[in-house]
Amino acid sequence: MMSSETERAPCGKAASPPSPQLPRGLPLIDGQLAEPLSPGRLIDAIDPSTGRTITQVHTCGRADVDRAVMAAQRCFESRAWRAMRPLDRGRLLERLALLVEEHREELAVLESLDSGKLLGITRAIDLQFIIDGLRHYAGWASKIAGEYIQHSPLVPEDAVYRAYTQRRPLGVVGGITPWNFPLGQAIQKIAPAIAFGCTVVLKPSPETSLTTLRLGELILEAGFPAGAVNIVTGDGAEVGATLVNHPAVRKIAFTGSTATGQSILAASVGTMKRVTLELGGKSPTIILADADLDRAIPGAAAAIFANSGQICTAGSRLLVEAPIYDTVIEGICDIARGLKVGPAFDPATQMGPLISAQHRRRVDSMVGNGLAEGAVALAGGGAAEGDGWFYKPTVLGAVSAQMSVMREEIFGPVVCAVRVDDPGDIVRIANDTPFGLAASIWTRDLDRAHLLADRIDAGTVWLNTHNVLDLAMPFGGHKLSGLGHEFGNDAMQAYTEPKAVCMRLDPGSMRY
């Protein structure tokens, strides 16, 4: 998610999957690793690089979600939590950062095993983002401030009004995360919730629960108060939906697909839950005729092939100005054909597997639909060899605006190449999508870069780079890509709400 795998991946050292310490596979509820109330329901954790089962994880039921939410609410309402100094909430996160740092290698290996992400990437990028994220929000805890407001009374009276606002924590937050960046997403929900004074019940994706469960064990070791952070495992239909519908949950912080985000938004109407929805995308990579092609071509390839295209901001539509179209497409296809696709732990691998057999079937069927509608596979276009869920880096040409491959998120290593003959069409083509998550523009012309960036309807626009996130930069989607923002100052708005306190002062009491 954070960077370009094909450009920057340091190679992993281990050639075959090591055996990291596995979590006990138990949810974290009310300060304890607890067996679910109806035990015996287990989910297989599968290594996408080999298709083999790593271990099994207990899955929760509705009653467990209720227990977790009630524990989070008790903690939130407790005198101890309310009285905790903001700096001390920050210290909890700092202690967790130190523990994650201490267990960095173990967590990187476990993440690669469970998600198929390249070990070099989880080591260098994911774990760094996680440790930085915990420290970033540890600092925020003591910097929450409201406003002083000068009043203008409607009628003259012998009184003075003073008003101020506090930023009040929302309460119990339900965090729901996807599988493409499991531990990073868990931290993106837990760290701001704690920093801004909320408590949290987190549900990881059933495909990738292992690192989040291991994090739960480290949260216990860090000494978080019971109920401040709870982790419940299971599927979306039962466990996720129970969290979303629970009346004591005041906010849902969701990252995942647009379809699930829409169902969460609809379900939150009855309780008026606050929601932040970080959803899917169909982001354009735009290469202008004057771009530095030595950077733009590998940059555009990394934009789509990093993490096997399983990045919400992946550059899945490639818009290239006509004079350089053939050169760019040839360059991207050469990279696609040359990328070594393989297991996460092979140091030679440049692109890992997709998350599951089911997801690979979905990607392949979407590519098949595109080909049936008239697209042409210029590179790839099918599964790659191996025991894992590998898919060939794929470049589709001869695409048109209405084709499903151009309109729907594929979430795999598949890019649609579009030749832009008239520069006046760039903005229209870039914005011709129901999504609006991100875009990148590659050019040496500063005027065009910034003026085009102004016109792209997306939450993030990169110039001469792609997939670079920073905790100080607000992140969120326009249109069907989401609602609300994470990171930056916006995170505080997302986990707190203002409370105005207004007081009438009687000048008659002034004896000086």
Ligand code: NAD
């Ligand atoms: P998904 O929507 O299928 O699942 C995400 C999470 O929601 C999982 O934990 C799942 O169990 C849960 N869930 C499913 N149905 C639910 C329901 N009815 N109620 C409550 N929870 C439910 O998404 P995914 O396939 O895991 O992840 C891939 C998607 O995530 C892609 O669309 C990708 O673009 C998106 N994503 C977005 C961002 C972002 O920041 N914008 C980041 C990463 C991934």
